[in-house]
Amino acid sequence: MNYDTLTIAIADKVATVTLNRPELRNAFNEQAIAELALVFDELGRNELVRAIVLAANGPAFCAGADLNWMKKMAGYSHDENLADASRLADMLRTIYLCPKPTLAKVQGDCYAGGMGLVAACDIVVAAEGVNFCLSEVKLGLIPATISPYVIKAMGEQAARRYFISAERFDAAAALRMGFAHEVVVPEQLDTTVAGIVKSLVSNSPHAVVEAKKLVREVVDLPVTDALLLDTAGRIAAIRASNEGREGVASFLEKRKPSWLN
The missing domain is CATH 1.10.12 (Lyase 2-enoyl-coa Hydratase; Chain  A, domain 2)
Structure with missing residues (x-):
């Protein structure tokens, strides 16, 4: 299939799903959510795929919600907001429950809902210099739909701080709290991910x-x-x-x- 917000490549038993809205810092909207849910469901059932890498084009990994989508949501009724949030929750669950091993390759800043995408993956490799932020409370919101995955990934104590402070933290801090498994210089990101993926696809x-x-x-x-x-x-x-x-x-x-x- 052709996707408007993603690019998909499959080679050597590895599928790479790339967020492809670099001009919008890969912020997601209804279409991106639907496409991510669809592609992870399909790749999870594809017998030719043994591992999935979630990557992004451009300087940012994912800035969270698209501003135009947020403007639209501002006029939603409670029922419309519930339906909209449920689609995001379902997409994150699809990634989390994907039977194939999933690896997030974080090359740039990752905020709000983007942290949910990363936390739903099995393995997280980030480049030095990347910043993370759970920024929802700055907008009068809470990181509700992403919370099951983010809390599992960073732990309750770290979540207690960053959910309510909306402070930015760097890749080194993400590594210390367990949100990231490895942090490498940007020049080694591709090589490090390739090495982990090689291990994944060699297993039963x-x-x-x-x-x-x-x-x-x-x-x-x-x-x-x-x-x-x-x-x-x-x-x-x-x-x-x-x-x-x-x-x-x-x-x-x-x-x-x-x-x-």
Whole structure:
């Protein structure tokens, strides 16, 4: 499909989804939200894709909401605002629940809703010099729809500060609080992302899907008999799966597994 707000490229089992409104600092509107939801749903079901990189064109990664969209929202009724916010929430959930591993490549400043896009991804690599900001309260708003993902990514204590202060923080601070996994000089951003992606696509596709689910469904659960039974059942099932059997056999036989052929 052709997209107006994104560009899509697929090569070597990796899909790169690029926010492509550089003149607007890649701020998103209704169309961008709809296109992001559609493309992550489609790529999540594409058997030729093993990893997805979310990137951006231009000096900014994403400035949050488009001003023209915000002007339109100012005249919405409560029901219209609810429907609009629900579409954004659904898009973020689609990225978060995407079965393929997702990596945000943050080359420029990332504000407000843009932080939700990043936080919904599995891995975050940012360039030095990038600034982040949860700026909603400056406008009399709150970062509600992005909060489930941002709080998971930066932790409750950091969220308590930045949700209410709207202070900017740099990539080094994002790394310290766990919002970013790696921070590199801009010249190394492409190489670093390529190295991580190479690791992702070399792994068992089925195991990666199940590993993502494992983190999502086990985090914060108490260690009970039910949890022990659940996790034992998961490893038993994957040991008996085709890729599980192939992975162990290839290791013992000192050969490449079939998914690398």
